[in-house]
Structure formats: C-alpha cells, structure tokens
Amino acid sequence: MKKVYIYTLFNRFWHWTQALLIFILIVTGFEVHSTYNLIGYEAAVNLHNISAWAFLVLIVFAIFWHLTTGEWRQYIQTTKLVKEQVGYYLTGIFKGAPHPTSKLVYNKFNPLQRIIYLGLKILVIPVQVISGFLYLYFNYPLGGVELDSLQWVAYIHTIGAFSLMAFIIAHMYLTTTGHKPTSAIKAMVTGWEEMDDEEIHERMVNDIEEALLKTKKQFKGGNEKSQDLDEALLTAQSNIGSKINMKDNRFRDAIASSGVGYFCISKEGIFRDVNTAWINLYKYDTKEEILGNHYKLSRTEEDFFELEKSVNRVLNGETLNHGEVKRICKDGTSGYHTLTISPVIVDHEITGFEGFIIDTTDRRLAEKELLKKKIRIDEELNSKK
Amino acid sequence: MNKPILLIVFSLLFSAVSFAQDVEKEQLPEETRIEVKNYIWKSERPTxxxxxxxxxxxxxxxxxxxxxxxxxxxxxxxKRDEEVMATSHWNWERTEMLDGKGEVPVGKKNILNNFxxxxxxxxxxxxxxxxxxxxxxxxxxxxxxxxxxxxxxxxxxxxxxxxxxxxxxxxxxxxxxxxxxxxxxxxxxxxxxxxxxGGGGNNVKHGDLEMALLEGTKKLDVHMGIDGEDMSCVDCHKTENHQMAGKLYALSSENKDRATCEQCHTAEPHADKMINSHNTRIACQTCHIPIYAKANSTKMIWDWSTAGRLDEEGKAMHESDADGNHNYLSIKGTFVYDDHVKPEYYWFNGLANHQLITDKIDTIPVQMNSLDGSYADKGARQKTDTPSKIWPVKVHRGKQIYDTEYKTLIQPKLWSPEKGDSAYWVDFNWNESAKAGMDYLGLPYSGNYDFVETEMYWPLNHMVAPKEQSLSCKDCHTRNNGRLASLNDFYLPGRDKSNILDGIGIALVILASLGVLIHGIIRILATKRSKA
Incomplete structure (x- = not known):
C-alpha cells in the first residue's frame, strides 16, 4: 500500500473554501427566499452578498489555477467507461466489485464525475454567478442599465440553488464510495490518497497514455507513426478499467512499440535508472554511462533552467505533463521529445522523480523497428520499485 | 509556488469580511447626529x-x-401683497396638466373631494x-x-x-x-x-397632520417633536416670495415644487448601500412612516348616503363611537374613524389625475384623484425625472352624491346661514341642494341623483417615526401578508416565488436524498451479507 499525492494545496484550499461559501450561500439564500428565519433577513442579505464576492474572487483564482496547471484537462469529456461507471454505481458497488476507474493524478475524475463537474462548472456556477450579480446589482439601475424585471433572474437563481443542493447531497454521499468510506475525504484534506500497487501501475499506464495522447496531437495527418501510437493507445486504454497486468504482452509490446523511454532521477538530480529506449534516444551505449550523472548533461543551459522549475514543482508533489523539450544526445546532436514527470514517493517522502519520454523527432521513425525489439518495459517498471 | 496565491486569496477573503465589519461600525450610535444638508441644527441656530x-x-x-x-x-x-396674490394659498386655483385632459384649472376652488x-x-x-x-x-x-x-x-x-x-x-x-x-x-x-x-375636524383628512403635533414628541414625529428639533412646517416647506414648496395631491397634479426628504437627507442617507438603493424605487416615507394617526383618529370612510336622519323632534343629531369620534351626523352621514393605521401602498411618480366635476363616471369606486405610477414606470419608459416609487398612502373611501343620468359627480350646496336657501346642512333636501350647487357652477343637473362609492388618495409625509420604528426588511420581504402584498406588478424577493420551480427544486433535493439513502442502505446490507 502506497500513498499518492493527488490534491495540491491550492486544490484543497479551493475545494473547501468553495464548499464553505456554497454552504453559506445556500443557507442565507433560502432565508432571503423566505424559506425560514434564521439569522435575520438583513444579515442574510449582507452575508449572502459578501460570500458572493468572496466566491467570485475564488473563481478567478481557480480559473487561473486550472489554466496554468493544466487541471482543466480533468474536465475533458469522455464516453469511455461511462457505462461501466454507471453500472458500478448501480450494481457493482453492492457486490464489492472494484471501481472501473481509479483516482489518478491525471485522471482524478471518473467519466461520470467529468460530466457532472463540467456541468457544475459551466452551467450551475456561472449561471448562479451571473444571475446572482444581475440580481444584486441590476435590480436597481447601475450605470443606466437595469433589469426589466427581477422575476426570471430570481427564478433561474432559485432553481440553480436547488440544483446545487441536490449535487451536494449526491456528492457528499459518493465520497464514501472510495477505498474506505472516509478515504476520499481524508485525501481532500491531506492531499494524499491511499492506493494499492495495482493502482500505482494503473497510474503509470495512465501517465503513458497521457503522454501518448499528447504526442499524437503533435503529429498532423495519418502517417505511419500516428498509426503506431493509435495501436499503443488502444491497447493502453483497453487495459485501464480491467485489472492492469503489467506483464500483459500486448500492453508491453504496445508501450515498447511506441518507443517510450523511462527515467528515474534522485531529488538531487542524479540519474538512478533509465531504460533501453531512453539510452537509445540519447544515443548512449550503456546504462552505466548515464547513472550517477546530473540530468543537466542532457540539456542546453536555458532548457535546463526551464526544466529545473518543473522539477521543483514535481518535488513538491505535482505531476507534470511537460510539453515538447529539446535533448542533447551523447554525440552532441539534438532531438525532441515530450516528457512526463511525477514524484517518486517512498514512505510519504518524495525521494526523486521519474517519467517517460516520447520521441517526437522524425529520426525516430527509422529507429522504431529497432527499439521495438529492445525495450522491456516490465523489467524497468519492476526494477523501479 | 501556491503559497503567494493562497496569501492573496486569504487576504481578499478576510478583507471582504472586515469590510462587512466596517459597515457595522459605521452605523451611528443612538444619539449621534445624522448628516443633513440645507438645514441648521436648532442648537446652532442664531436666536x-x-x-x-x-x-x-x-x-x-x-x-x-x-x-x-x-x-x-x-x-x-x-409688494408682498402681490406675491401673496400669486400663490395657491390665495387663489385656491392653478392650471395644471392632467393626463388625457390637457391643461385644466385645478386647486381647491375646482376639485371635488370625498369629504x-x-x-x-x-x-x-x-x-x-x-x-x-x-x-x-x-x-x-x-x-x-x-x-x-x-x-x-x-x-x-x-x-x-x-x-x-x-x-x-x-x-x-x-x-x-x-x-x-x-x-x-x-x-x-x-x-x-x-x-x-381639514374635512371639518382634527386629523379628519390627512391622518398624518393634526394638533397632537403641536406638543408631540419625537415618537410622534421625529422632526416636529418638542423633545427634538421641534421643527416648524416652513423648515421643510421652504418658502420664497410666499411661494411654499410642497404639493397636496388631493388637489394638484404635476411633479413640481415638491418638498422632499432628500432636500436635507440626500438620496443616500443610510450607511448601508443596499438600503440606499431601495430609495430608487421606494419613497423614504414608505419605511419611515410605518403607521399614521398615531395620536388622534382619522376618518377612513365617509358615507353621505345615510345623511338626513333626524331625531324625534326633527332636529339634526350626532352619534359617537367608543373613542368619542362621530360615527353619525345627520348633516354628513356615517363615518368610520381609525387610529394607528397601516398605510396602503401604491406606485407613484409625482403625477396625479382628478375626477373633474365635468368628467363622466367610468369606474366604480370613482377615483377622486389617482396617483400615477407602476413598477414598469422606469428607465426609458419613465414618465417623470425619477422612476415610480412605492408610497404610503391614506386611502379615504366614501359614498357621495352623483347625477344618475349625466353620470357626473354633483357639487351640492351645503351651507347657508338660514333655512330655505337649498343648503343641505339646513334643509336636508338632496335634490334642492344638488340643483342649487350645480346652478351655482353653471353645470347641468338632471334631477336624478344617487350615491356612488369613491376613493381618494393621500400620500403620507408626516408623523415620521424614529428610526428604530421604521419598517424592517421582513415587513415587506415576507411570504404572506407583508406590507406590499397588494402591489403585484413586480417580483419582490422573499415575497414572491414560482410555485412550479420551487416544487421542481424541492423534488430534486428529495429525489437526491432518497436516492442516496436507498443506495446507502443497499450498500450496507450488501457489505454485511458479503462479510457473513
């Protein structure tokens, strides 16, 4: 059993502040709606308005966070496994079946969550914010602009509030469906979620998948390479959801055929391990040439500076899907690859970082056949442990 | 790297909270003097x-x-005499524009009332x-x-x-x-x-103007209270060349020369912006005159149709209610008085209309004067320089003589020092008095009369309550029986809702709760079974 850092500090701060503000907004909002008398109408109005402003500030920061960290990708819609996820909640959960998807750094949300949370983000919250600020400021004229009538704004705002309540009820309940009933809440408090070895594997597969996807995006048109990637992707995808078996030949071959290089570096920046694909990509002959060296050696100076910033983030617990980077090979030539980096965690402590690189230089095409035969990713994965 | 962001977010959130506390601090302590303009405080006034x-x-x-x-x-x-002779106090007449009637001579000389x-x-x-x-x-x-x-x-x-x-x-x-x-x-x-x-007795007409104000305290009227500023009428009804500011919408019609609260208190007198913004659509008087006739009763209903009942000796008589107010006079008919009355509330934009004596009766009750305004009277559609505001109004309801054939109100001759002069108060003959009154005005009378219900609107301005007694949010923002329950042409938060949408919303929440509950129970049972 290992713990994996899933939620960053801001992520948690954002979640709980939002939760608190929504709670206050609902309680005071329904007092303004005359559903009950609790703290007094005037106090309810004032508290509601202050909370609304605080919420708006939080939203601005959250949008910034989503954009800069790439978290927005969590909300990319997918149709895969929606059926399985629905089926799990309807039947599987009662039989003690495993989750069809697990919580991963790249894939925190299952397909249903993606749908619901995106709905929350683009529908309920903006609708509430926009209708709320119209309600607050354009009932009476502001800058010569005023609503013709408050009625529809108020209706929309009210039904939005009911929808949020329904969401919160379901949301709170579903937090109990994790590994243990409290593990999801604990994770949202501490940032660390317990995962078993299989889930760790799955996470790696997912890392690879993400990297593959990203690489694929960089190829335009249906060239040979793109088809290879598709195959790898298909295989990887077919593995997620079922019990991942890293020894599965099809998967291993797929990863291998896609030419994914693996590396593991200590937190001091010293190479601990690389796989054969990596060695080939960097045009080294043996592992020993690399191990013990600082990763600086394979970067230009300005690239190193950029990379160091990313590494520092990873060492703080984040997992990054880096864009395309330039590498300096042993012979001084250069190449390009995409890069994923995630922290290596041993006993709650980050001891280094590891990741996968996927070549994006055209030269890779020629070497593909060769690489296919050499890579044994399962060994690398096992040796990493 | 998240820490700077967090610091900023925290500081913004806390500043929002501390801002809220500042608003509270700004609220004035009990005896602190409020800010006003165009007014010199009593204590600072030269003798x-x-x-x-x-x-x-x-x-x-x-x-x-x-x-x-x-x-x-x-x-x-x-030359002061010339000034005075140019005033309405002298002429009891002025020409004003009435909606749909053009320029008409109004004023006390011409306009009928239901007193x-x-x-x-x-x-x-x-x-x-x-x-x-x-x-x-x-x-x-x-x-x-x-x-x-x-x-x-x-x-x-x-x-x-x-x-x-x-x-x-x-x-x-x-x-x-x-x-x-x-x-x-x-x-x-x-x-x-x-x-x-006015109307033949103390506080009969206005309801918010009466002799108790001569020696009243701030509790009766914060401005005129002898324990406070002890203000005189002309402190607000500013006068220049004998022209006094202030309109009585029982008689006049145009939105001009008004004496307003804002002339001293400004349009934004409260520390709370939300309350100030209410002033866009709500007159100050609405919250600050929660009840009127706070000392003596005012007349609410006057039914002329019962007049003329004489005692056994054929003489005029009077009967009084428990409070000592007349509830019957042979010369005037039946009355209902009331005190500590809650106003009725109407939209009002400063324009009034009047039932002229020459106008055909087309609504019952006849609207003796009608206050113009609606929620929609705002923005591009507004008729005057400000949107309609909600005003507290005393509505006086009556029943008075009209011509059943010509469908007009009748001006009866009421008073004469002697009998046989067709005056109703002496001779008790409606037909004669109607004929004499209409003849006097040079207007036709068919000889057939009856009594028709009438309503008259008196916007309230006086007997302003101490601020502690002002209306609070819940007086209007309440589901049932609020002060504004009858003003239904707009959405009022806390009063209005869509039953359908609220129903759907509640159903949604109940369904979510039930779904969660059932799902949870099945999960627990399933876990127990698998353990067993």
Whole structure:
C-alpha cells in the first residue's frame, strides 16, 4: 500500500473554501427566499452578498489555477467507461466489485464525475454567478442599465440553488464510495490518497497514455507513426478499467512499440535508472554511462533552467505533463521529445522523480523497428520499485 | 509556488469580511447626529432676529377690521401683497396638466373631494380656511391686496382666529392690534389651524397632520417633536416670495415644487448601500412612516348616503363611537374613524389625475384623484425625472352624491346661514341642494341623483417615526401578508416565488436524498451479507 499525492494545496484550499461559501450561500439564500428565519433577513442579505464576492474572487483564482496547471484537462469529456461507471454505481458497488476507474493524478475524475463537474462548472456556477450579480446589482439601475424585471433572474437563481443542493447531497454521499468510506475525504484534506500497487501501475499506464495522447496531437495527418501510437493507445486504454497486468504482452509490446523511454532521477538530480529506449534516444551505449550523472548533461543551459522549475514543482508533489523539450544526445546532436514527470514517493517522502519520454523527432521513425525489439518495459517498471 | 496565491486569496477573503465589519461600525450610535444638508441644527441656530413689531407706531392703533391691519402691513412690506396674490394659498386655483385632459384649472376652488365634496356655493363657511377676508361667493375680488389675511399665518400671539361662517373674517373677539404687534414667522400653530382641521375636524383628512403635533414628541414625529428639533412646517416647506414648496395631491397634479426628504437627507442617507438603493424605487416615507394617526383618529370612510336622519323632534343629531369620534351626523352621514393605521401602498411618480366635476363616471369606486405610477414606470419608459416609487398612502373611501343620468359627480350646496336657501346642512333636501350647487357652477343637473362609492388618495409625509420604528426588511420581504402584498406588478424577493420551480427544486433535493439513502442502505446490507 502506497500513498499518492493527488490534491495540491491550492486544490484543497479551493475545494473547501468553495464548499464553505456554497454552504453559506445556500443557507442565507433560502432565508432571503423566505424559506425560514434564521439569522435575520438583513444579515442574510449582507452575508449572502459578501460570500458572493468572496466566491467570485475564488473563481478567478481557480480559473487561473486550472489554466496554468493544466487541471482543466480533468474536465475533458469522455464516453469511455461511462457505462461501466454507471453500472458500478448501480450494481457493482453492492457486490464489492472494484471501481472501473481509479483516482489518478491525471485522471482524478471518473467519466461520470467529468460530466457532472463540467456541468457544475459551466452551467450551475456561472449561471448562479451571473444571475446572482444581475440580481444584486441590476435590480436597481447601475450605470443606466437595469433589469426589466427581477422575476426570471430570481427564478433561474432559485432553481440553480436547488440544483446545487441536490449535487451536494449526491456528492457528499459518493465520497464514501472510495477505498474506505472516509478515504476520499481524508485525501481532500491531506492531499494524499491511499492506493494499492495495482493502482500505482494503473497510474503509470495512465501517465503513458497521457503522454501518448499528447504526442499524437503533435503529429498532423495519418502517417505511419500516428498509426503506431493509435495501436499503443488502444491497447493502453483497453487495459485501464480491467485489472492492469503489467506483464500483459500486448500492453508491453504496445508501450515498447511506441518507443517510450523511462527515467528515474534522485531529488538531487542524479540519474538512478533509465531504460533501453531512453539510452537509445540519447544515443548512449550503456546504462552505466548515464547513472550517477546530473540530468543537466542532457540539456542546453536555458532548457535546463526551464526544466529545473518543473522539477521543483514535481518535488513538491505535482505531476507534470511537460510539453515538447529539446535533448542533447551523447554525440552532441539534438532531438525532441515530450516528457512526463511525477514524484517518486517512498514512505510519504518524495525521494526523486521519474517519467517517460516520447520521441517526437522524425529520426525516430527509422529507429522504431529497432527499439521495438529492445525495450522491456516490465523489467524497468519492476526494477523501479 | 501556491503559497503567494493562497496569501492573496486569504487576504481578499478576510478583507471582504472586515469590510462587512466596517459597515457595522459605521452605523451611528443612538444619539449621534445624522448628516443633513440645507438645514441648521436648532442648537446652532442664531436666536431670532425678528423685528419687535410692538415698537412700530403704525401697529399701535385700534384696528377695526382685518383689512385695516393688512393695509398697515403693506406700508412696510411693500409688494408682498402681490406675491401673496400669486400663490395657491390665495387663489385656491392653478392650471395644471392632467393626463388625457390637457391643461385644466385645478386647486381647491375646482376639485371635488370625498369629504365635504367642494367649496362651491358654500364658500362663506369653507373660506374660514382661506388666507383672505370676505370670499363669500363668486364676487370675491382676488386682485384686492387688502383682502389678504396676513395674520392667520403670521400671528405669533396664539390669539388670532377666524369667525365661523364669516367668509374668512377675523372672529369679533380677536384683539387685532395685539395680534398685529405680535407677528413673526409662521409656526406649526399657524399652518395647523387649517391643515390639521381639514374635512371639518382634527386629523379628519390627512391622518398624518393634526394638533397632537403641536406638543408631540419625537415618537410622534421625529422632526416636529418638542423633545427634538421641534421643527416648524416652513423648515421643510421652504418658502420664497410666499411661494411654499410642497404639493397636496388631493388637489394638484404635476411633479413640481415638491418638498422632499432628500432636500436635507440626500438620496443616500443610510450607511448601508443596499438600503440606499431601495430609495430608487421606494419613497423614504414608505419605511419611515410605518403607521399614521398615531395620536388622534382619522376618518377612513365617509358615507353621505345615510345623511338626513333626524331625531324625534326633527332636529339634526350626532352619534359617537367608543373613542368619542362621530360615527353619525345627520348633516354628513356615517363615518368610520381609525387610529394607528397601516398605510396602503401604491406606485407613484409625482403625477396625479382628478375626477373633474365635468368628467363622466367610468369606474366604480370613482377615483377622486389617482396617483400615477407602476413598477414598469422606469428607465426609458419613465414618465417623470425619477422612476415610480412605492408610497404610503391614506386611502379615504366614501359614498357621495352623483347625477344618475349625466353620470357626473354633483357639487351640492351645503351651507347657508338660514333655512330655505337649498343648503343641505339646513334643509336636508338632496335634490334642492344638488340643483342649487350645480346652478351655482353653471353645470347641468338632471334631477336624478344617487350615491356612488369613491376613493381618494393621500400620500403620507408626516408623523415620521424614529428610526428604530421604521419598517424592517421582513415587513415587506415576507411570504404572506407583508406590507406590499397588494402591489403585484413586480417580483419582490422573499415575497414572491414560482410555485412550479420551487416544487421542481424541492423534488430534486428529495429525489437526491432518497436516492442516496436507498443506495446507502443497499450498500450496507450488501457489505454485511458479503462479510457473513
């Protein structure tokens, strides 16, 4: 059993502040709606308005966070496994079946969550914010602009509030469906979620998948390479959801055929391990040439500076899907690859970082056949442990 | 790297909270003086520098009549007579624009009400409240300056009064030279002698203007309370060249020359912005005059149709209710009085209309005067310089004589010093009195009359309550029976909701809860079974 850092500090701060503000907004909002008398109408109005402003500030920061960290990708819609996820909640959960998807750094949300949370983000919250600020400021004229009538704004705002309540009820309940009933809440408090070895594997597969996807995006048109990637992707995808078996030949071959290089570096920046694909990509002959060296050696100076910033983030617990980077090979030539980096965690402590690189230089095409035969990713994965 | 962001977010959130606390701190402690403009506080006012009129030789004579006094006044206050003769207090008439009727002469001389109906043909008694001497009929000369009664407004001795049925002349008991030597700025007593007693008794008409204000405390009226600023009428009803600010919408129609709260208090007198913004659509009076007739009762209903019941000796009689208010008078009919009355609320944009005596009756109850306004009267559609506001209004309901054939209201002749002059209050004959009244005005009367229900609207402005007694949010923002329950042309938060949408919303929440509950129970049972 290992713990994996899933939620960053801001992520948690954002979640709980939002939760608190929504709670206050609902309680005071329904007092303004005359559903009950609790703290007094005037106090309810004032508290509601202050909370609304605080919420708006939080939203601005959250949008910034989503954009800069790439978290927005969590909300990319997918149709895969929606059926399985629905089926799990309807039947599987009662039989003690495993989750069809697990919580991963790249894939925190299952397909249903993606749908619901995106709905929350683009529908309920903006609708509430926009209708709320119209309600607050354009009932009476502001800058010569005023609503013709408050009625529809108020209706929309009210039904939005009911929808949020329904969401919160379901949301709170579903937090109990994790590994243990409290593990999801604990994770949202501490940032660390317990995962078993299989889930760790799955996470790696997912890392690879993400990297593959990203690489694929960089190829335009249906060239040979793109088809290879598709195959790898298909295989990887077919593995997620079922019990991942890293020894599965099809998967291993797929990863291998896609030419994914693996590396593991200590937190001091010293190479601990690389796989054969990596060695080939960097045009080294043996592992020993690399191990013990600082990763600086394979970067230009300005690239190193950029990379160091990313590494520092990873060492703080984040997992990054880096864009395309330039590498300096042993012979001084250069190449390009995409890069994923995630922290290596041993006993709650980050001891280094590891990741996968996927070549994006055209030269890779020629070497593909060769690489296919050499890579044994399962060994690398096992040796990493 | 998240820490700077967090710091900023935290500081913003905390600043929002501390801002809220600041708002609370800004609320004034109980006795702190509020901020006003265009007003000098009593404690800072210079002591009166009014001239001592008793030292003036011209006033040291025995005046035989009121006009003699006026002539003496004008010797020093030259041309003031011309000013006075240009006022509505003198003419009881002005030309104003009525919606759909064009420019019409309105004013007390022309407009009917649902109290004593109108002055025409009964001037000699009604003009006891005219600022002139001798307006007993149409022959009165409105261009003669010495007919002005300076004393009724400027008497500071408290001994002046006009005689009953004397067309505005001073009561014979008054020592005119004593009064003339003791004149000054009008006080509440001067205005009150007419404005408190309109409709034939104290507080009958307005409901918020009555003699209790002479010696009332701040509890009765924060402005006039003798334990406070003890303000006089003219402190608000600013006067220049004898033209007084202020409109009475029982008689006038246009949105001009109004005396307003804002002239001293500004449009944003509260520390709370949300409350200030209410002023866009809600008159100050709405919250600050939660009840009227706080001391003596005011007349709410006047039914003329029961008038004329005489006692066994054939004489006029009166009956009183438990509070000592008349509830029946042979000359006037049946009344209902009330005190501590909650106002009714109407949209009002400063424009009023009137049922002219020549207008056909097309609505029942007849709207004697109607206040124009609606929620939608705002923005590009607004008819005056401000949107309609919600106003507290005293609505006086009546039943009065009308011509069943011509479908117009009737001006009956009510008063005469003697019998046989067709005056209803003496002869108790409606037909004769209607004929005499309409003849006097040169208007047709078919000979057939009956009584019709009428309504008259009196926007409230006085008896402003101490702030602790102002309306609070829940007086209006409440689901049922709120103050604004009858104003239904707009969405009011806390009062209104869509039953359908709320129903859907509640169903949604219940379904979510049930779903969660059932799902949870099945999960627990399933876990137990698998363990077993």
């Amino acid at each position: 009166s520098s009014q001239a001592d009129h008793s030292t003036f030789e011209i006033l040291q004579q025995d005046f035989a009549t009121g006009p003699d006094v006026t002539e003496a006044c004008i010797t020093c206050h030259t 004593c109906i109108g002055v025409a043909a009964s001037e000699a008694t009604c003009t006891r409240c005219h600022i002139g001497y001798g307006w007993k009929d149409k022959s009165f000369d409105f261009t003669e300056g010495k007919n002005i009664d300076c004393l009724v407004c400027h008497d500071n001795s408290g001994t002046y009064k006009k005689g009953k049925g004397m067309a505005g002349h001073a009561d014979p008991s008054v020592n005119l030279s004593y009064v003339a030597q003791n004149v000054g700025q009008p006080k509440r007593e001067n205005c009150g002698v007419c404005h408190f007693w």
